[in-house]
Amino acid sequence: MSIVERPASPGDPSGRGAAFHSPPGGAELGIVEPLIFEASRRDRRAVRFPKASAHAREAGQDQPDLPASVLRTRAPRLPEVSELDLLRHFNRLAHLNYAIDLNFYPLGSCTMKYNPKVNEWAARLPAFAESHPLDPDALAQGSLALEWLLAELLKEISGFSAVSLQPAAGAQGELTGLLMARAYHRSRGQGEQRSKVLVPDSSHGTNPATATMVGYSVVTIPSNERGGIDLDALRAALGPDAAALMITNPSTLGIFEDQIDQVIAAVKQAGAIAYMDGANLNAILGRFRPGEAGFDVMHFNLHKTFSTPHGGGGPGAGPVGVSERLAPFLPGSLATLADGDPDEVRRNAWAGRSTPGARFALEADRPESIGRVRMHTGNFGMFVRAYTYIRSNGAAGLREISDDAVLAANYLRVGLADAYDLPYDRICKHEVVFSGRRQKRQHGITTLDIAKAILDAGVHPPTIYFPLIVEEALMIEPTETESLETLDRFIGVMHDIAQRAVEDPESVKRSPVSTPVGRLDEASAARRPDLRHTFAQDGD
Amino acid sequence: MAYSPHTDADRERMLAAVGVPSIDGLFDDIPQAVRPTSFEIPPPLVEQEVRGELARLAGLNRIPEVSFLGAGAYRHLIPAVVWEVIGRSEFATSYTPYQPEVSQGTLQSIYEFQSLICELTGMEVATASHYDGATATAEAALMACRLTRRDRIAISTAVNPQIRRVLATYCSGPGIEMVEVDADLAEGGSGLTPVEVAAGVLDDGFACLVAQQPNFFGGIEPMRELGDAAHAVGAQLVAVVEPVSLGLLAPPADYGADLVAAEGQSLGIPLSYGGPYVGLMAAFMSAVRQMPGRLVGATHDVDGRRGYVLTLQAREQHIRREKAASNICTNQALCALAATTYLTAVGPKGLAEVGELSTVQARHAAASIERAGLGERRFSAPYFSEVAIRIPDAERRHAALVEQGIVAGHPLWRDYPQLADTLLLAATELTTDQHVERLVDALAATK
Numbered sequence: 001m002s003i004v005e006r007p008a009s010p011g012d013p014s015g016r017g018a019a020f021h022s023p024p025g026g027a028e029l030g031i032v033e034p035l036i037f038e039a040s041r042r043d044r045r046a047v048r049f050p051k052a053s054a055h056a057r058e059a060g061q062d063q064p065d066l067p068a069s070v071l072r073t074r075a076p077r078l079p080e081v082s083e084l085d086l087l088r089h090f091n092r093l094a095h096l097n098y099a100i101d102l103n104f105y106p107l108g109s110c111t112m113k114y115n116p117k118v119n120e121w122a123a124r125l126p127a128f129a130e131s132h133p134l135d136p137d138a139l140a141q142g143s144l145a146l147e148w149l150l151a152e153l154l155k156e157i158s159g160f161s162a163v164s165l166q167p168a169a170g171a172q173g174e175l176t177g178l179l180m181a182r183a184y185h186r187s188r189g190q191g192e193q194r195s196k197v198l199v200p201d202s203s204h205g206t207n208p209a210t211a212t213m214v215g216y217s218v219v220t221i222p223s224n225e226r227g228g229i230d231l232d233a234l235r236a237a238l239g240p241d242a243a244a245l246m247i248t249n250p251s252t253l254g255i256f257e258d259q260i261d262q263v264i265a266a267v268k269q270a271g272a273i274a275y276m277d278g279a280n281l282n283a284i285l286g287r288f289r290p291g292e293a294g295f296d297v298m299h300f301n302l303h304k305t306f307s308t309p310h311g312g313g314g315p316g317a318g319p320v321g322v323s324e325r326l327a328p329f330l331p332g333s334l335a336t337l338a339d340g341d342p343d344e345v346r347r348n349a350w351a352g353r354s355t356p357g358a359r360f361a362l363e364a365d366r367p368e369s370i371g372r373v374r375m376h377t378g379n380f381g382m383f384v385r386a387y388t389y390i391r392s393n394g395a396a397g398l399r400e401i402s403d404d405a406v407l408a409a410n411y412l413r414v415g416l417a418d419a420y421d422l423p424y425d426r427i428c429k430h431e432v433v434f435s436g437r438r439q440k441r442q443h444g445i446t447t448l449d450i451a452k453a454i455l456d457a458g459v460h461p462p463t464i465y466f467p468l469i470v471e472e473a474l475m476i477e478p479t480e481t482e483s484l485e486t487l488d489r490f491i492g493v494m495h496d497i498a499q500r501a502v503e504d505p506e507s508v509k510r511s512p513v514s515t516p517v518g519r520l521d522e523a524s525a526a527r528r529p530d531l532r533h534t535f536a537q538d539g540d
Numbered sequence: 541m542a543y544s545p546h547t548d549a550d551r552e553r554m555l556a557a558v559g560v561p562s563i564d565g566l567f568d569d570i571p572q573a574v575r576p577t578s579f580e581i582p583p584p585l586v587e588q589e590v591r592g593e594l595a596r597l598a599g600l601n602r603i604p605e606v607s608f609l610g611a612g613a614y615r616h617l618i619p620a621v622v623w624e625v626i627g628r629s630e631f632a633t634s635y636t637p638y639q640p641e642v643s644q645g646t647l648q649s650i651y652e653f654q655s656l657i658c659e660l661t662g663m664e665v666a667t668a669s670h671y672d673g674a675t676a677t678a679e680a681a682l683m684a685c686r687l688t689r690r691d692r693i694a695i696s697t698a699v700n701p702q703i704r705r706v707l708a709t710y711c712s713g714p715g716i717e718m719v720e721v722d723a724d725l726a727e728g729g730s731g732l733t734p735v736e737v738a739a740g741v742l743d744d745g746f747a748c749l750v751a752q753q754p755n756f757f758g759g760i761e762p763m764r765e766l767g768d769a770a771h772a773v774g775a776q777l778v779a780v781v782e783p784v785s786l787g788l789l790a791p792p793a794d795y796g797a798d799l800v801a802a803e804g805q806s807l808g809i810p811l812s813y814g815g816p817y818v819g820l821m822a823a824f825m826s827a828v829r830q831m832p833g834r835l836v837g838a839t840h841d842v843d844g845r846r847g848y849v850l851t852l853q854a855r856e857q858h859i860r861r862e863k864a865a866s867n868i869c870t871n872q873a874l875c876a877l878a879a880t881t882y883l884t885a886v887g888p889k890g891l892a893e894v895g896e897l898s899t900v901q902a903r904h905a906a907a908s909i910e911r912a913g914l915g916e917r918r919f920s921a922p923y924f925s926e927v928a929i930r931i932p933d934a935e936r937r938h939a940a941l942v943e944q945g946i947v948a949g950h951p952l953w954r955d956y957p958q959l960a961d962t963l964l965l966a967a968t969e970l971t972t973d974q975h976v977e978r979l980v981d982a983l984a985a986t987k
Contacts, residue, residue: 031846032644036652036884046885047619049893052900053973059911060903064922070760072790075888076659083621086884090649090877094630097645101629107638114543115633118587123812124623127598132609133814134950136942142600143813149597156580168671168815171857171869179713209857209867214713218862258569286579287567293574311874312646313636313668313834315816331709350582352593354600371709375612375674375702375803376814388594392542394584400541403563407551410558410566427566455641463638466858483545484554515641518841522640525839525851529828531665533655 032516033092036079037533046083077535096516097312098460104486106412108431108463108475109204109252111282111304113405116392119307119385128384133376137361144360147335147377149349150387151319152342154300157390157398158278159289160321164330165378170279172373173299173318174210174246179370180297180322180329181244181273182214187328187368194243194272200229202253202467207246207277216243223469227255227424231262238270248277250284250429252467252475254409264294273297273326281305282479283406283430286399296323302379306386317382332365333377404480405430408487412476415491419498423470431477433470440472445501445508447472452511452519453500457493542584604947606975608905610926610966611756611950612673612700613814614806616784616894617970618882622808625881626874636870640849641841646873647848650836653880660786660883661800662793663822668834669876670868673803674703676819677750677780678710679832679866680801683823684748684776686830686865691716692746694770696733698723698755699780701955707750721749725958731759731919731928739769746773748799752780753789757952757964758902758926759919760789767796783807783820783879784898785924787891792822799823808882809875818875829855832866894969898925901967905976914983918962926966928952934961937986946982 081089098105105112123129131143151163167173178197185194197211200221208218219237224230229247238245245267250256257263267274276290276298282305290298302308303316310316322330337345340358348355362377393401406429413422413432420434436447451461451474463475478487500508512518546554551563560566585593607615626632630645637643650668657666670676681693693711695704697720704720711718721738724730733751742749749770753761767777779797781789784806792800804818805811823831829852837851857864886894906927909915915931931937934951941948949965956962 030844033648035648035655036880037655045887045889046621047617047887047890049617049886049890049897049969052897056900056904056973056976060900060907063903063907064920066760066788066899066922066924070763070790071788072786075892076786076791078656078659078886078888078891079884080887080889081884083885086881087621087624089884090625090881091628093645093649094625094628095645096643096648097630097634098639098642099630100633105635107635110635112635116543118590120627120632121591122594122598125594125598127601127603129810129812130603130615131601131813132607132615132811132947133613134609134611135604135607135813135947136939138942139602139604139947140813141602142597145600146597153581156578159576159578168675169868169870171867172671172675175713175867179709204869205856205858205861205864206867206869208862209860209864212714212862212864213710213867215715256567256569258571261571261573264574284570286576288570288574289576289579292576292578309632309874310635311872312631312634312643312649312877313873314870315671315818315872315875316870317816332705349593352589352596354596371712372674372702372705373709374672374706374815375817379815380813381810381816384594388590389542391582391585391593392587392590393581395579395581397541397584398581399579400544403566404541404544404546404551406566407546407554407558407563410560411554414558427560427569429566451639452641455639460642461639480541481543481545484550512641516644517641517845517847518843520640520841520847520849521839522849522851525837525849526854529665529825529835529851530838531651531654531825531828531835531851532658533652 035533036089039081039085039089040079042080044080044082046081046086103458104482104490105460106462106476106478107460108477109279111477111479113307113479114481115307115309116389119388122388123381123384141360143380144335146387147383148337148360150383152346153390154319154321157285158298158321159292161324162327162330163319163321164334165319165383166331166333166373167299167318167320168374168379169314169316170299170301170318171206171210173320174206175213176320176331176373177275177297177299178210178214178244180326183329183368183370184273184326185243194241196241197243198237198245200247201469202251203246203248204252204277204279227253228257228259229263231259234263235266238266238272242270242272244273244275246275246277248279250280253424253433254428254431255424256429260293268294279304280430283402285402287402291321291323296326302382302386307389308382308385315379315382317379328366328368329370330366331371331373332369334363335360335377336363401480408478408480408482411487412478416494419495431475434474435470436472436474439501443501443505445505447474449508450497453497453508454493455512456514459490459493605945606978607947608949608965608979609947611964612702612803613811614966614968615811615970616806616968618808618810619885621885622878622881626878631877632874637850640847644847647836649877649880650873651838651848653876654836656880656883657820657822660783660791661822662791663800664825665828666820666822667831668836669871670819670821670833671872672817672819673801674706676821677703677801678707680778680799680821681707681748681750682710683830683832684778684799685716687827688747688774688776690745690747693718693748693750694721694741694746695750696721696723698733698757699750699752700756703780725956729919730921731757732761732921733766735762735765735769738766742769742773742775744773746775748776748778750778750780754782754785754924757919757928758923759921760924764795784891784894788895804879807879809878816872816875818872818879828852830865833868834871897969898967901971901976902927905965905967905979908976908980912980912984926964928962928964930962932961934963937983938963940986941982944982946979948979
């Protein structure tokens, strides 16, 4: 079974190739789909524009002209294609992609759940899509109301006392969080003294990279044999120089830190900031509220927990929630309720009503704010989708999301335990991390080989080689939106590969054979970088 | 749950397999002391109801009938075919192309995007995109610091204030000093960045000079001379550009830019109250190993077929952790795809036409206001599609026009106290003669 049934390209005996016949020049062996530049023909057009009126031209004649020296001397070589050629090109590229909407996507740490279509409908409503970020507040009451309401919901979900929606992604939420931590320490005269950020060895790579961007040095805290943070090592590292602990909970091993209360207490006692990486919030909705539990700051990944589409690698959104003591440092451009009683406005909104006299506004930057981390209020289009999603689910639905996500991960944990090594054999949360070390040691099959064999089964592989502390890691996150049949099929696929690793390892190493292209030479791509199209006339 | 596939029977079967009596048994590891005491989320809504709620909120927005608002975000035509492409599930619901064999669509489209940005800017390498123009500028400035091993940045005050604020935040992280170069905002001034002022600020402690073309006021900066001033002290020129203008204006490589950053919203991305947008960044190959963010490269598969992969990942956080060039993890792939589709749809002629129409209407609007005696251009320099105009009693009149559904540009006095009564008016190809007429008539009526 392949993802999409593909007739072989003429001349390509392997059976690979584009989903449909490519235009002339693209069908020969070697090119799956030509570059759009290669389809370009001079003077072909897609979109056309009106002509400026003679009146408009003449009216502006007394204005200063652009000096010839600043103008282009040669038109940029953008493609010149018809609209249909354009559409076919991108549709053919679409056929070369795997996606949630095609099949199971158990990519650990990424929460590849279903992205509801009503969210897309909402984001494209013209009154949202055409709302200018600098429109006067009076014209943007809907955008502002939505931002305020979403922040209220995120506060309640997380137990934090304030939320800024501005960060554009999880990594930017981390940057925001650490800048706030530093601003807090500086406000107490401890800015210089607190120079270290503590990060467990199972963390996302963004955590230590963010600490460096804020000028902190990184101290790595080992995990214990149960997959949790080593509490003694943490306490030992929590000296007067500790600025913050950044911890992912549940961890990247899919394990809830069952001593999280003691972790938070130790951090607080040391005068440091407790940062929770909220990447795995999908596991704990309604079960654990980081703000209420004592964390100072957390970023949300709206593109994970709150179902906004991943878009092939963005855009996402990474709002941050903070405790009382970090609220003065939040980044700017917060939507606030300028006139009206918050309880009444919320009550009415939950009942689908507007509140007469309520007025929303953009707050002036707070005096102690860390500043702006991006332009405007954030990735508003993602806010519309996340708000739609939370309202569609309600409290019971949000709880059930986590319940089902955790149940599905545990079902896979049990279902695959006899075929792959399970370094941490305990109840997991939304994801489970296996190791392919048995297959590697006994049969010479690497986790990469396993991943490629999964591709041939028409399924996207799990995250591989992460977390770094698990040898030959296979990190599986099924999410709550996959049916039991899908989970069972996946278990079947994984068992089949494990069996082939024993009986016919060469067949696994040959994978993938059914994908549009085979294994790609990444080493030569890095050695001799080819990062853009070269035009035939280059070098003239 | 709104999107659950599970029946109660499914759940029973799964619980039995896992060997726990109830769902609660899966959460025993959460300490009692930290379990939630509240979870007050409103009840679930079915599609019909949630549509009603979103339509209610959207209905509170008022999209102006006539708007001359730009200031870094622009209302352009988004061709229907662009919406069609970015709406495709295979692009929208895929993730980072970690498995290149099943991600050639995303990877090739990013390679095309990188190629298009190189072609527009004249540079040799462009990243797969950044969060927005401001973060792209900030990352470019920090990259200049790494390249030159210097820790001061000069930036013209004629650069978009929002970009400057974000740059200040990013500089505050590693402790980079940001020094402003005052643009000529005096009465009768050019509204540009004076080369001698820039040269006076710069010395061999500076990593770069950041200047914008066209600048925040729409003015055409002396970029070549500013670049010369930077290069004279071994600093780099970071050019912040508007991609639509590059259909007509010289590419930054021609005037000596070392790094280019831009907001790409104009390229087929909806205003959407400020995001998601897309940041563009381009450089020369000699600097590629210091570039932040994702890069896609061409290669070949085991049978010699052309294919594309994420490459030079040794710069990135998931490999290098605390030694990475940036913490950036995602790009804005779907927005980059919109830009790729847009640039393909309009082509070189269309992009030039958009730039020309915008310029014609900006000139039309400025001249009409001046001729009616309602205001005057605040600066003397030639401008592109945006122009600063002083209009007596501007704050009151701007507010009065908003009441009529007309946004008479962006009030400049909020960020520039010395630009009292000055509005920044932007035109695009969607600006019509009637829009200009209505603006002028409405301003006249508020005298």
